[in-house]
Amino acid sequence: MQWLIALETNSDPITACRLINIFRRKGVGILTLAMAARPQGFSLITVAETPETEVEHIYNFLRRVEGVQHVTYYRHEPQGDASFVFIDSEPQSHTLARVLQDFPGAKMVFGSDGKYLLEVPEGRQARVRDLPGAPAEVLPFARVKTSNSRPEVITAQAS
Amino acid sequence: MRMKQTGSEILLESLHREGVDVFFGLPGGVVLPLYDALYSSGVRHLLVRHEQAAAFAADGYARATGKVGVCLGTSGPGATNLITALTSAMMDSIPVVALTGQVPLHLIGKDAFQECDTIGISMPSTKRSFLVRSAADIPEIMHQAFKTAVSGRPGPVLVDLPKNVLMESGETTYLNERGMEKKECIREWTDADLERAADLVLDSRRAVFYAGGGVIASQAWDELRELAELTKIPVTTTLMGLGGFPSDHRLSLGMLGMHGSYATNQSICNCDLLIAVGARFDDRVTGRLKDFSTLSKKIHIDVDPSEINKNVRIDVALVGDARQTLRALISAIQRQTDQAPAPAARQQWLQRIESWRGEHPLTYDKYGHAMKPQYVIETLCRHAAEDAIVSVDVGQHQMWTAQFWKFRQPRTWLSSSGLGSMGYGFPAAMGAQLAFPDRQVIAFVGDGGFQMTLNDLATVAQYRVPVKIAIINNRALGMVRQWQEIFFEKRYCDIDLSYAPNFAKLADSYGIRGVRVDHRADVEDAVRDLLSDREPGLIDFWVDPAENVYPIVPPGASLAEMVVEPPRVLLEEEALDDLWAV
Numbered sequence: 001m002q003w004l005i006a007l008e009t010n011s012d013p014i015t016a017c018r019l020i021n022i023f024r025r026k027g028v029g030i031l032t033l034a035m036a037a038r039p040q041g042f043s044l045i046t047v048a049e050t051p052e053t054e055v056e057h058i059y060n061f062l063r064r065v066e067g068v069q070h071v072t073y074y075r076h077e078p079q080g081d082a083s084f085v086f087i088d089s090e091p092q093s094h095t096l097a098r099v100l101q102d103f104p105g106a107k108m109v110f111g112s113d114g115k116y117l118l119e120v121p122e123g124r125q126a127r128v129r130d131l132p133g134a135p136a137e138v139l140p141f142a143r144v145k146t147s148n149s150r151p152e153v154i155t156a157q158a159s
Numbered sequence: 160m161r162m163k164q165t166g167s168e169i170l171l172e173s174l175h176r177e178g179v180d181v182f183f184g185l186p187g188g189v190v191l192p193l194y195d196a197l198y199s200s201g202v203r204h205l206l207v208r209h210e211q212a213a214a215f216a217a218d219g220y221a222r223a224t225g226k227v228g229v230c231l232g233t234s235g236p237g238a239t240n241l242i243t244a245l246t247s248a249m250m251d252s253i254p255v256v257a258l259t260g261q262v263p264l265h266l267i268g269k270d271a272f273q274e275c276d277t278i279g280i281s282m283p284s285t286k287r288s289f290l291v292r293s294a295a296d297i298p299e300i301m302h303q304a305f306k307t308a309v310s311g312r313p314g315p316v317l318v319d320l321p322k323n324v325l326m327e328s329g330e331t332t333y334l335n336e337r338g339m340e341k342k343e344c345i346r347e348w349t350d351a352d353l354e355r356a357a358d359l360v361l362d363s364r365r366a367v368f369y370a371g372g373g374v375i376a377s378q379a380w381d382e383l384r385e386l387a388e389l390t391k392i393p394v395t396t397t398l399m400g401l402g403g404f405p406s407d408h409r410l411s412l413g414m415l416g417m418h419g420s421y422a423t424n425q426s427i428c429n430c431d432l433l434i435a436v437g438a439r440f441d442d443r444v445t446g447r448l449k450d451f452s453t454l455s456k457k458i459h460i461d462v463d464p465s466e467i468n469k470n471v472r473i474d475v476a477l478v479g480d481a482r483q484t485l486r487a488l489i490s491a492i493q494r495q496t497d498q499a500p501a502p503a504a505r506q507q508w509l510q511r512i513e514s515w516r517g518e519h520p521l522t523y524d525k526y527g528h529a530m531k532p533q534y535v536i537e538t539l540c541r542h543a544a545e546d547a548i549v550s551v552d553v554g555q556h557q558m559w560t561a562q563f564w565k566f567r568q569p570r571t572w573l574s575s576s577g578l579g580s581m582g583y584g585f586p587a588a589m590g591a592q593l594a595f596p597d598r599q600v601i602a603f604v605g606d607g608g609f610q611m612t613l614n615d616l617a618t619v620a621q622y623r624v625p626v627k628i629a630i631i632n633n634r635a636l637g638m639v640r641q642w643q644e645i646f647f648e649k650r651y652c653d654i655d656l657s658y659a660p661n662f663a664k665l666a667d668s669y670g671i672r673g674v675r676v677d678h679r680a681d682v683e684d685a686v687r688d689l690l691s692d693r694e695p696g697l698i699d700f701w702v703d704p705a706e707n708v709y710p711i712v713p714p715g716a717s718l719a720e721m722v723v724e725p726p727r728v729l730l731e732e733e734a735l736d737d738l739w740a741v
Contacts, residue, residue, distance in 0.1 A: 014290075018282050025283070061465035066287040066307055 001052050002031070002076035004086055004141050006110060006117065007044045007062060008069045015067030016042050022065065023048070026058055032088050034115035041069065045110045045117060047076075047086060047139065055144075063147040070148050074141035081125040082140030084109070087116040089137050099131070099138060117141075162333075166294030166325040167196035170258070173301035174202055177337050179229050181205060181220070181593050182258075183213035187233025188273060189322040190260035205593060205622060208614040210237050212586035214244030215575075215612075217255045219587030221248075222573045223548055224594045225378065227308050227339055228253070233260040235273030238319075239280060243580055246284040248315040250577030251399060252376055254308035255315040256301075257285075263323040264292065277319045286314040291321065294329040305338030311345055312463040313376055345462060347478035356458045356475045357491035363432035363456075364504035365511075366392045369415065369444075372399030372576070373437015373461060373481045380404065380569045382485035383436060389489060391505050393512060395423045397438050398576040402566040412512065413521070416444040417712045418558040421519035424710075424718040426512050427452050434458045437481045440470040441577070450717035460484045519710070519723045521562055529703035530679040532556060532631045536563045538686050539601060539629060546571065547599035550588035552608030553579045554638040556631035558708045560603050582611035588626045589619060599627065599690060606632040606656055606699075613662075616669040619695040627689050628697040630662055633704040641707045646714070666697040677701035 005028075009015040016035065023030055029049035036043045050058065055073060063071040074084055085103070089095040091114040100106060103120050110117040131138040164172065170193060174182065181203040186194045197204055207213045210232035217228030232241045238259040248255045262271040278288045287307050289300045304316040360366065374383055374396075380403050387394050387410050394404040395412035404411055412423040427433065433455040438444070445451040448470060459466070459473040460481055467476040477484050523533040536559055543549075549564055550573035551557040557574060566572060573591060575583035588602035604612075609630055619626050633640075640654040666673025676685045676698055689696045712721045 014278055014282065014288055017279070021282055057465055057469050060463075060467065064311065064463060064465060 001055075002047060002049055002139070003055050004045065004047050004074040004076070004084075004117070004139075005058070005062070006072045006074070008038070009042045009044065010067045010069060011041045012067055013042070015065070016044060018065060019044060019062065019068070022061065026054070026061065028058060032115065034110070034112045036110065036112035043110055043112075045115065047088065059145060070146065072143060072146035072148065074143050077140045077142045080142070082142045083120050083122075083125050084141040084143060085118045085120060085131060086139045086141055087114070087118070087137065088139065089114045093137075095137055102131075163328055163330050164294075165192065165196065165328050166291075166297060166320070167193040168200075169294055169297040169329075169331055170301070170320065170325070171196055171200045171202050172333065173298050174229065175200075176298075176333055177301065177305050177339055178226070182229035182231060183207055183216040183220075183590065184231030184258075185210050185213060185233070185237060187237050187260060189234045189262060190231065190237075190320075190325070192322065192325040193231075193260070193320070205589075205618065207586070207618050209612075210240035211244050211582065212589070212612060212615045212618070214241045214248070214255065214257060215583050215586035216590030216593070217257070218244060218248050218253050218583075219550060219573050219590030220594045221253050221255055221590075222375075222587070223570050223591035225570060226254075227305050228255045228590060229258065230255065231258040233273065234262055234277070235275045237273075238275060238277040242280060242284055243578075244583075245281060245315045245317065247575045247578040247580045247583065249284050249286070251575065252313045252372060253315065254313040256304050256308055257281075257315060257317045259317060259319050260325075261290070261319045261321040264321045265323075267321065277317070281317045284315065285317045288317040288319065290319045291324050294324050294327045295331045297324075298331055298333045302334050302336075302338040306341050306343075307338075309339055309342040311343060344480040344483060345478065346480065346483065347464065348476070348484065352475060352477055353487055353491050356477055356488060357495055359432055359456055359458060359475060360390055360392070360434065360488070360492060361495060363392075365430045365508045366390070366432035366434060366505075367412070367426050367430040368392055368394040368404075369397070369427070369433055369435045369438050370394055370400040370403050371397040371436065371438025374400055374403035375437075375569050377437065377462065377481040377483075378569075379436065379482035379485050382482055382489065384408070386485055386489050386492070389492065391509070392434070393426065393509065395419070395426070397441075397444055398561055398574060400438065401561060401572045401574075402569045405568075406564075406566045410509075414561050416718070417446070418562065418708050418710065419718075420516070420521045420562070421710055421721065421723050422512050422515035424712070424721055425515045428454070428717075428719045429511075430455045432456050432458070434460070436460045436485065437462070439466045445470065445718075446712045446720075447715060447717040450719065452718075460488075523706070528679065529706075530677065530682065530700065532633070532700070532702040532706055533559050533563050534679065535629065535631065535682055535700045535702060536560050536603065538682050540564050542686050542690050543601060544599045547601055548573065548588070548591045548595065550574070550584045550591060550600065550602045552584035552604045553581045554605045554608065554636070555633070555641065555706075555708050556603050556605050556637070558638075559631070581605070581608035584608060585612045585626070585628060586615055588628075589615065589624055592624050592626050596625075600625075601627045601629060603629050603631060605637060606630055606634060606659055606662070607636045609662070610656070610659065613665065616666060616671060616697075620669040620671050624695055625693045626695050628666075628695075629689075630697065630699045632662070632699050632701050633706070634659070634701075635704060637704075638708070644707070645711075662697060662699040671695045671697055673697040673699065675699040675701065
C-alpha cells in the first residue's frame with residue numbers, strides 16, 4: 001500500500017540522514033523522495049510502499065527521533081475522497097499549473113523540484129477522483145495522522 | 160557570567176556542572192589538549208586499556224546509578240572502538256554521553272590521519288550525535304546531550320570534538336541548570352485510556368505483570384510493587400527488568416521467555432490479561448509471535464510510542480513514563496474500589512502458578528560430583544551483600560545468573576541484554592564499582608567473554624578497583640556449544656576454548672589475587688575468601704563443561720513448547736562427559 005510521509009526536521013542535516021537510514025532499516029520502499037531546505041530546518045517528503053500493519057509503527061518511530069519536529073502521514077486514496085494531492089512531475093512540467101487551475105485556493109504544503117503536496121480546499125474533495133495529468137503523476141491522498149499537535153510534555157526534575 | 164577559556168576547559172567545566180564525578184577514556188592525538196586541561200582539573204578520569212571498555216564502564220555506571228555515564232575516545236579508532244558499547248546502550252536504553260576527538264574542522268572530509276566519519280558511523284547507535292563547531296557552543300551542546308540522554312526513552316548521545324575546537328579560546332556562558340535534571344517525561348494517554356486500563360485490571364482473573372527495563376529506567380519499582388500488591392497480580396520480569404521486582408516476593412515469577420521458568424511461561428500462555436510495563440515484546444520473550452499469550456488482553460505502558468503494536472497487538476496503550484503512569488493507574492484502581500481486589504478467582508490463579516512451579520521447578524543437579532555453574536552462582540549469591548551489584552557477560556553464565564541470583568534491589572543487575580555483547584561484564588562492573596566504591600560488585604564472566612576484555616585487569620589493578628571476577632569457565636563458547644549440541648546434531652564447530660591462559664596466574668601477574676577452583680568442595684571457602692576484602696580478586700571456576708541452560712524455548716517455537724529439561728539420552732551422554740571432564 002502507498003503512503004505519503006512528510007517530515008520536518010531541525011537544521012542539522014544529520015537528522016535528515018538518520019531518517020533516510022531509518023527508512024532503509026525499517027524496510028520502507030521509497031518510490032519518490034524530495035527534500036527542501038526551510039529557514040528553520042528541512043522538509044522531507046516521500047511516497048513509500050509499506051504494509052498497512054507497519055505504517056503506524058513507522059510513524060511513531062519517526063516522531064520520536066531526535067531532531068524531528070513534525071511527522072504527518074497520508075494514505076493513498078485512488079478511489080475514495082482525498083483532500084491532498086501529490087504531484088510527482090518533472091521540474092519543467094505544467095502539471096502543477098493544471099492542478100491549481102482545477103483547485104483554485106489549494107494550499108501548498110510542500111514544493112520542490114517538481115514534487116508538490118497540495119491541500120485541496122474544503123468542499124472540493126470529490127473532484128480529486130478526476131485529477132488531471134497522468135495517473136502516476138498526480139496522486140490523491142488522505143491525511144491519517146500528524147504529530148503537529150504535540151503530546152503533552154512535562155519537564156520533570158530527575159529524582 | 161561570561162568567561163574566557165579553551166574549548167577543553169569549557170568541556171571539563173561543563174562535565175563538572177553536569178555533576179559528572181568520573182569518566183572513562185583513553186587519550187590519543189587529537190584529544191591531547193583535553194588531557195592537558197584534565198591534568199589540572201578536578202574531574203576524575205579512569206584510564207582504560209581499550210575504548211570499548213570505557214563505554215561499557217560508562218554503561219555500567221549509568222545502570223547502577225541512574226545517572227549519565229560518560230566515556231571518551233580519540234578520533235578514528237578511538238571513536239570506532241566505542242561503537243559496540245554505544246549500540247548496546249542504545250538497545251537497552253542506557254543514558255551514556257560519549258565524547259570523541261575529531262581532526263580539526265578544516266581537515267574533516269580530507270581523509271586526515273585518524274579521521275573517520277564518527278557522526279555517520281554513530282548515527283544508528285545513538286539517539287543524537289553532535290559535531291561541535293565552536294568552543295563557545297560546548298556548554299549548550301553538553302546540556303542538550305545530557306538532557307537528550309535521559310529524556311523520554313533514555314539512550315546514548317555522542318559529542319564529536321574537533322581538535323581546533325578543544326584548543327581555541329573563547330568566551331562562553333554556562334547554563335545554571337543541569338541537562339540531566341531537565342529530562343522531559345512524555346504523557347500521551349488520556350483519562351479515558353487510564354479508566355479502560357483500570358477496568359481491564361479489575362475485571363481480570365488471571366492477570367500477569369510483565370516488567371522490563373523501563374521499570375528501572377523510570378524508577379517505577381515502588382509503584383510496580385504497590386500495584387502488584389494492591390491487585391494481587393504476579394510479576395514476571397524480562398532480563399532487563401531483573402531487580403525491578405524482588406525475586407523473593409511471593410508475587411514474583413522470575414524471568415520469562417527463552418530461558419524463563421516453566422511456571423512463568425505457563426502463566427504467560429494462560430493469563431487473561433498481560434500488563435507490559437517498560438517492555439518491548441522482543442523475540443526472546445515472545446517465542447513464536449502468533450502463539451504468544453493468545454488468551455490475554457494486553458495493556459502496554461511504555462514511554463516510546465513506537466513500541467506500541469510493534470510486535471504484538473495491544474488493547475490499551477498508555478504511552479508515558481512508567482512511574483507516572485503506574486502511579487495514575489494505582490489511583491484509578493483505588494478510585495474504583497476502596498479495597499484491594501482479591502477475588503477468589505485471583506487466588507486460584509496464584510495457586511495454579513504455584514502448582515506449575517511444583518511440576519517443573521527451576522533447578523539443576525545439586526548432588527552430583529561435578530561443579531555445576533548454578534551452584535557457584537548460588538553460593539556467591541548466598542555470601543554476597545544484599546545490595547551487591549552483579550554484572551554479566553553474554554551466554555550460558557548470563558542465563559544461569561538471571562535464573563539463580565536473588566535480585567532484591569533495582570539497579571543491581573548489569574547485562575548487555577538487547578545487543579548481547581560479550582566482553583561487557585567486566586568493564587561494566589568496573590564502572591559500577593567506581594560509582595559505588597563501598598559496595599560489592601561481582602562480574603560473572605565466561606571464559607570466552609573474559610578473553611575479549613581481560614586487558615582491563617591492568618585498569619582495576621592500577622586503580623585498585625575492588626571488582627570481584629568470577630569466571631564460569633567451561634573451556635568453550637558454552638551457549639554456542641549448547642545450540643550446536645541441541646539444534647545442529649552435535650556438529651561442534653569452533654567452540655573449543657581449551658587453549659587459554661591460566662586466568663589465576665594471569666591475574667597474579669597484574670597484581671590481582673587469582674585462584675582456580677575446580678572442585679565443588681572448594682567453592683564455599685573460595686567465595687568467602689574472595690568477598691572478604693576490598694581488593695580486586697578473581698576466581699576461575701572450572702565448572703562442568705557439559706552443563707546446559709534449561710528450560711529453553713527452541714528458536715521458532717512458542718512458549719508453550721518449551722523444553723524443561725534435557726532429553727534422557729542427553730543426560731546419559733552428559734554423565735559420560737562428566738567422566739571425561741574428571
